[in-house]
Amino acid sequence: MKKISYIICLALGLVSLAACNKQLNTVPTNAVSDDLLFQNVTNLSTLLQGTWSSMMDDFYGDVYSNPGYKTIGLVSDAMGNDVAVIPTKYGFKTTYTFTQMYDKTQYRINAFWGELYKIINNTNIIIAHVDKVDGDAAAKNALKGQALALRANTYLVLASFYQFSYQKDPQAKVVPIYTLPTSDTTVGHSRATLQQVYQLILSDLQQAVTLLQGYQRSAKWLIDQNVAQGLLARAYLNTGQWTQAAQAAVAARQGYPLMSPAEYKTGFNNIDNEEWIWGHPEIPTQNGGSYSFNFLDVTYNQGYYSFMADPHFMELFADGDVRKTLFYWDGDPGLEGYLAYGKIRFGSIPNQTGDLVLMRSSEAYLIEAEGDARANDLNDAVIALNALRDARTAPEYDPTGQTQQNLIDTILVERRKELWGEGFSLSDIIRLQKPVIRKPYTDGAGNPIQVTVTTPDGTTKQVPAKYHTAIRFPDGTPFVANSPYYLFAIPQSEEQNNPNLYK
């Protein structure tokens, strides 16, 4: 008996040893390892899909006030002239009062930085491996072209907000550049100059334009040659290369006619809009980015409801302009006297979705007009400007007796009017080296102007109009051009963990 027991126990021990040792190799089910990813171009392209999804629909820093990539646009508009953020509402109040983005310790600073560089690293992985993996050349070119353009777009965002205008000082240091995938031994890079960053952006985009030659995209979120040209136009505009900017803008808008006045009133939530060159469709199972409508759509009173229009902004529009018909004075309780601008609205409230616009041909017309005007090609500039004005049923610009400067100023005002809520405010203020302009909406005696509102029960009444509540910097000084308050700070955690940052 005893002998048998010994044998059994010895045998059990040996069998279990052999069997269990193999069990020590386990693999995750919700992640893949790199060797699988780098097998072929199909597998590698899943990285572009994932990067795009994360970029557009993740809540940056896991907070609802950072609904994906569109948040950067919301911040840009909240810090500009034409959006009067309601100070009692969620998400953008401290952005609007200039106490957030210059503060390196703020959650939003961390969130933007981390997400933007995560996109860069993922595009770097694609760019580093795409030439080596199996697959046909056309698919590889398309993937590489898109990765390059996406990387360029990300650096373009960084260059637009983390330093003053390129036209102020191209040698100013902005952010670190990474073009290779990160490994566990990677140490943080030092900041590159604006010039170095724009060199990379332009070279990436020019390569992308070449690689995307003939590429037919299957959905509008994918970057094709038009999108790459549009990004080039933005980069040229930022760097003051006027003719190239106008040319790239023309190339970008080919095939994307301006929308009709009726369409302009449908809420900017449908990717099938013929004017959208680049955008991101939203679906109920992937609608993080749609959360941005909660702030922008002030016709929907269950959202965060905070991006109101400055009354002075309404006054920029001529009567008859389709865009002006979207304004109304709010009469809801607690919101009486705010000016609502119903331009951007949810597509489906039950689904909480609305497609996200990233590039429209009207922007291309405006870049074309500005580029031509600054390059002193005033005729072409006026044609481009009036093409847009015609589409918006606004009176045409009459160049008779006007200066080049007047034309440029008019185009820049047209940019504000056309692109409100799409994220161009602060980047234009930085680019153009202008101060923020916010003024009280009062009569000669300093009292708020009375406006008529309709309350939910249908009655009308006179209430004081609401206007900007932050009309100076938080330290009490007036708004000036090139103020450090306009720039996004590099987060404190980057300073603490990147020994080379300021070298």
Next chain:
Amino acid sequence: MLKSLITGILLLCTFVTFPQSPHPIKGIVLAAENHQPLAGATVSLGKSVVQTSTDAQGRFTIETTAAKNVLSVSFVGRETREIDTRTDTLTILLSLSNKMLDEVVAVAYTTVKRSGYPGAVSTVTADKINNRQTGDIGSSLQGLVAGLQTESANGQPGNASTLLIRGSGSINASSSPLFVVNGAPYDGDLNALNPADIASISVLKDATSANLYGSRAANGVILITTRSGKASTTATINATINQGWSNRAVRDYDQVNTDQYFQLYWQALKNKALTNGFTDAQASTIASQNVVSDLAINPYGTQYAEPVGADGKIVAGAHPLWDNNWADAVRQKGKFTQAQLNLSGGSEKSTYYVSGGYLDNQGVYIGSGFKRYNLRANLTLQAKSWLRAGLDVSGASTIQDYPPSSDSRTDNVVLFGRTIPSFYPIYEINPDGTYKLNSQGQKVLDYGDYRPQAALPLMNLVGTVPLDINRIKNENGSIRAFLEATLARGLVFKTSYNTDYINYNDQFYNNPSYGQATSIGGSVSESNTRTLSYTWNNILTWLHDFSKGHHLELLAGHEYYSFTYHQLGGNSQGFVLPGLYEPVASSIIEGFSGYADNYNKLSFFGQAQYNYLSRYYATASIRRDGSSRFAPDSRWGTFWSAGAGWRMASESFLRSVSWLNVLTLKASYGASGNDNLNTYYAYEGLYGIQNNLGNGGVITSRLPTPGLKWESNLNFNTGIDFGIFGNRVSGTLNYYIRTSKDLLYSKPLAASTGFPSVDANIGTLRNKGIELTLNAVPVNTGAFRWDIELNISHNKNEVTSLPQKEIISGTKKLMVGKSIYDFFIRKWAGVDPANGNPLWYVTDSAGKTSTTNVYAQGTQYYVGSSLPTVIGGITNTFRYKTIELSFLFSYSLGGKVLDQDYISMMTGGASPGRSFSKELLDSWTPQHTKTDVPRMTTDDLGWANTSNSSTRFLYSASYGRLKNLTLAWHLPLPATWKQNDYVRDIRVYLTGENLLTFYGHQGMDPEQSVNGTTYFQYPAVRTVSVGAQFSF
């Protein structure tokens, strides 16, 4: 190493002895305390069968042939002594045994008698935990065990406490001790255990007692042994029932009233208008015009359209027409109901213990509560003379109603009640202060879509919590089965198979009719998780008592552990009709997902325990573990321990010291490991699933770390056990040094690399500390007895090496010579008297210190630690005949806590509509410049912002808490009841949990997380109960 040890032990056993002619040894056995003879004591020669008893004078005679002899002398209720002697006449003094120091305690894979054992083990007996008014075993351990830090950061019924043994030995890897239930690692839910089933809890703190668990022992081990039956003629039946009532243990933060609120907010608006460049008069007007429209309510009625005048005061005649306390509205008086029934008994061949338990622990906030149903059967069977079998089966079903009660989310029921000021009505109200009524004449809940963001628009948890579902259902099954074969005398082979299974089901439903989810037609999210773990171990032990007083126990074993986790869940929205709450009734599927994880571990281990004359003890152990978490090249780790003990009081030179009963020195040292770094795949470069618009997608999630290896923990312990004055005073003093090497850490990276952190082995961490446990019986007259049990411990935590100069993470900075608990934040420099701005200190590169009013420019400094200086508890028990009064007072002295909850009440004008703390009344004005509260304004000045931590909100963490007080009375029963076995005992009691709290910072519950930061948690709960216990 093991081999040489065994050889050494064997050498010890081979003292050569020469036979002598037979001769008698004579002696007398006396009680140590009074030198009175002990009649009937057993005296044996070595461990042989030669034995005799003492006579009425305590005398004995025993025959021997050896010159040198070992006598073993024992007497009921006294310590057994082994005497090594060459003389033939002896006087032997036997001390009373000390209950605490002589008990048999469970340690890794075996049990030992505490006296002489070199390990550091604390035990908690059943009576301390059985009838506590909390479902959480961790919480009932607080204050009872030296060196055990318990933090019940979230008091929500059904939530478990965080337990730390001897400080945190790790930074990012798990610091949680290993829980072992009836001999096998327990992966079930700790809250699923029924405290009434627990016979004892051993806390293993040092290498000797714990390290046989190898890589799982790094943070100490908590061994839970459940009750078992005892051989008896009839079964024992116990029934307990009790009923209690709960409320908050401490009062919430004080708030300003409506008048004060409106005046303060007026001040904020005026100051912002001044910042905007308006004149003082204009600014006052703007403020008066905007108070009501910003707050979106006028509690003063329409006749006072601008209730705050241009002087900043409430205008004459205006007074609030309503005042609703939201915090009270979301609270409830929780009921605590507990019932237990158990049945036990057995024969020589088998024993059984069967029990059932029921707990209904309602929370003190609406919608929160915890229910538990328990069943357990513990059986043993002597199947053959050489074969024993055992089976413990337990099942528990728990239901936790868990409305969000931690973190800053707006539907956190605790935060919600604190956030909304009392001028926002709970029920819809007319401007004149009368309630709006519906067609049935009932009040209508106000969901406040008009409220500003900080006052949580579209929400009214008073209305939605009862309609919503936040439920976690848990079914726990646990089996412990063994077969034990005695192969030869002293040689035992035991194989055991142990499994824990949890089926975890959660449902979070937001109703479509009211509140946040109305626009999407309601939403529901459900998930199901199955975890199954099993441990199979095979252990061979050999126990042998050699002649001449040498005792040896050898153990060798093998263990395989496997853990699988499988989760499945989805969420959907758009309910067809109200009243439906399962996903089938929703129209839009939002998501569906699931994943699985596997984790396996293979181990081999051995241990030797030796003692000579029950006076000199030595132990050694070794274990080798392979973990699937690491790469094949680094997955195996070797862990070991060695210890020695010396019972000095048994030495002849101390026998004469009559007041000294016990004096034992002990020391141990060993290495254990930790692989628990929040990931099961700690080597691969991984890309997480991130699908895009119906296309498969992935994104970077983890950097490859092929070299990552075990964190190891070197644990040195030395201590002394003592008992004096007839063991009226006894205790244990331990000193330890715990060194953790190759710390597993998520090392922060420059985020511009695309990764926030990388898993790495970094540096060394040392915990040094001292622990004292003291038991005393100050009074014992027979009828009246007073017992004191006291423990006190001190722990110091220090980083002793790092691969780089410093690592900053959150509110802490790692640096050599500093503790992982040291706050590294900005230092508050008060309020600028000139303008009311907040100030922080700045130290420039030249070392010159000044102040700044920009938070971001402030310098971060070390400003104290969250680690308490001393923690512990005192239990006093008074017994008078059949009445017993006992109370447990636990305390934590020293250390600091960063109160982020409080910051959210200090945001003032920056978050209009959120409640204001009373302290804001002290804010700066041009007339009141000497203050610690900056000026009111609607701007975020950077001081009252939860992401901006500074010493402004760092408070002392010291507190004391009357954890438990129990008054019990055994009813006098007719003698015939006992004789006829009707009822043996009836005990009625009154008991309270968390009755009193002594602390410094009003509103903050002092029990917060170990790292010293608060996060809007459910506070501790005070419960008062009455109960009765019946034994049949």
